[in-house]
Amino acid sequence: MVILNWNGAHFLRRFLPGVLTHADGARVIVADNASTDDSVELLAREFPSVELLLLDRNFGFCEGYNQALAQIDSAFYVLLNSDVEVTLGWLRPLRSLLEASPRIAAVQPKILAHADPTYFEYAGAGGGYLDRLAYPFCRGRFFDTLEKDQGQYDDSRPVAWASGACFMVRKTAWRALGGLEPAFFAHMEEIDFCWRLWNAGHEVWYHGISAVHHVGGGTLPKTNPRKTYLNFRNGLAMLYKNAAPSELLASMFQRLVLDGVAGIRFLLGGQFADFWAVLRAHFSFYGKFGYWQQQRRAARPRLTVAARPGVYDGSLVWAYFAKGRRKFSELGLR
Structure with a gap:
C-alpha cells in the first residue's frame, strides 16, 4: 500500500493506525512529496513500522506516484489517499479478484463518505463511469448529487475507471503503460490511466464487498x-x-x-x-x-463507446440538467 503524502500530517495521524491494523500482511509505504509540515517527523516518531520513501520535491499526484512506484517491487500496488479510512477485511477481496482474473489490471472498492458513511462519496462511489463525451460520473454520484448506500451496488463488475482515492493495480500493467500521465499533475489522472488500460486489452473492475471511507477535498476543495x-x-x-x-x-x-x-x-x-x-x-x-x-x-x-464497459451512450449533462436524472438507475444502464 502506497500513500502519497504532501503536508498531510493530520490525515496520517488520524488514519494510519487503521491502515496498519487492516493491512493484512501488506507493506505500508508513505511516499512523501517534499512536505513542509511535520509529516516526516511524525512518521519517524509515531509510526516506525511504516516504510518512508522521500521524494526530493513536490512532483504532484501523478508524477509523485510514478516516481514512488518505480522504486517499489510488488506484484500489486494499492494507491491509497491519506484521507481514507479503511475497514475490516477491505483488502482481501481486491487482491483475490486480481489473483483470480489475469485480465483484470485494476480494481476499486466501494467508496463511502467519511462524514456520513450511509452515503456514497464523490470520488469513486460505486464505480467510475463515463458518458460518450468523457464526462465522469459514478454509480451513486452524479455531479454533486450523492445516493444513499442501501446495498444497491454490493456487486462486482467491470467499470470505465477506478478511483484514484483507493485502487489496486497490477504492477505489470502499471509499468507497461508508464503509470499516470505526468502532464496532468492531478485530477482525472486515474480515469485516463484506466481508459488506457481498456485500450491496451486489460479490464478495470469495481468490487462492492470491499469498502473504505473517504474524506475528500484533501488536496483542493471542490470550488477552487x-x-x-x-x-x-x-x-x-x-x-x-x-x-x-x-x-x-x-x-x-x-x-x-x-x-x-x-x-x-x-x-x-x-x-x-x-x-x-x-x-x-x-x-x-x-x-x-x-x-x-x-x-x-x-x-x-481503438475501443468505441459501444465496446467499452462503463460508458453511457448519451450525455450526462443533458440527462442531469434537462431530464432531471439524479440516480444511476434512471439512466437505463445495467
Missing part, C-alpha cells in the same frame, strides 16, 4: 479555480488521447461546445476566476497539442 483549470484541461486532453478514431472529431467538437457553455455559466454567475480557469485550460491544451498528439499515438486508442 485551480481544480476547475485542471479538470477542464485534463478532461479535454483525456478525450483527445483516448477516443476511438471514428468518434474523435464529433466528440471533441461537442466537448468544446459544452466547455464553452460551462464557461459562460461561470461568467454570468460572477465566478470570474473559474471562467478564467476554463479559458486557461483550453489555451494550455492547444499550447501542448504536439505533446498530446504524441500521447495519443502511444495510447493507440
Whole structure:
C-alpha cells in the first residue's frame, strides 16, 4: 500500500493506525512529496513500522506516484489517499479478484463518505463511469448529487475507471503503460490511466464487498479555480488521447461546445476566476497539442463507446440538467 503524502500530517495521524491494523500482511509505504509540515517527523516518531520513501520535491499526484512506484517491487500496488479510512477485511477481496482474473489490471472498492458513511462519496462511489463525451460520473454520484448506500451496488463488475482515492493495480500493467500521465499533475489522472488500460486489452473492475471511507477535498476543495483549470484541461486532453478514431472529431467538437457553455455559466454567475480557469485550460491544451498528439499515438486508442464497459451512450449533462436524472438507475444502464 502506497500513500502519497504532501503536508498531510493530520490525515496520517488520524488514519494510519487503521491502515496498519487492516493491512493484512501488506507493506505500508508513505511516499512523501517534499512536505513542509511535520509529516516526516511524525512518521519517524509515531509510526516506525511504516516504510518512508522521500521524494526530493513536490512532483504532484501523478508524477509523485510514478516516481514512488518505480522504486517499489510488488506484484500489486494499492494507491491509497491519506484521507481514507479503511475497514475490516477491505483488502482481501481486491487482491483475490486480481489473483483470480489475469485480465483484470485494476480494481476499486466501494467508496463511502467519511462524514456520513450511509452515503456514497464523490470520488469513486460505486464505480467510475463515463458518458460518450468523457464526462465522469459514478454509480451513486452524479455531479454533486450523492445516493444513499442501501446495498444497491454490493456487486462486482467491470467499470470505465477506478478511483484514484483507493485502487489496486497490477504492477505489470502499471509499468507497461508508464503509470499516470505526468502532464496532468492531478485530477482525472486515474480515469485516463484506466481508459488506457481498456485500450491496451486489460479490464478495470469495481468490487462492492470491499469498502473504505473517504474524506475528500484533501488536496483542493471542490470550488477552487485551480481544480476547475485542471479538470477542464485534463478532461479535454483525456478525450483527445483516448477516443476511438471514428468518434474523435464529433466528440471533441461537442466537448468544446459544452466547455464553452460551462464557461459562460461561470461568467454570468460572477465566478470570474473559474471562467478564467476554463479559458486557461483550453489555451494550455492547444499550447501542448504536439505533446498530446504524441500521447495519443502511444495510447493507440481503438475501443468505441459501444465496446467499452462503463460508458453511457448519451450525455450526462443533458440527462442531469434537462431530464432531471439524479440516480444511476434512471439512466437505463445495467
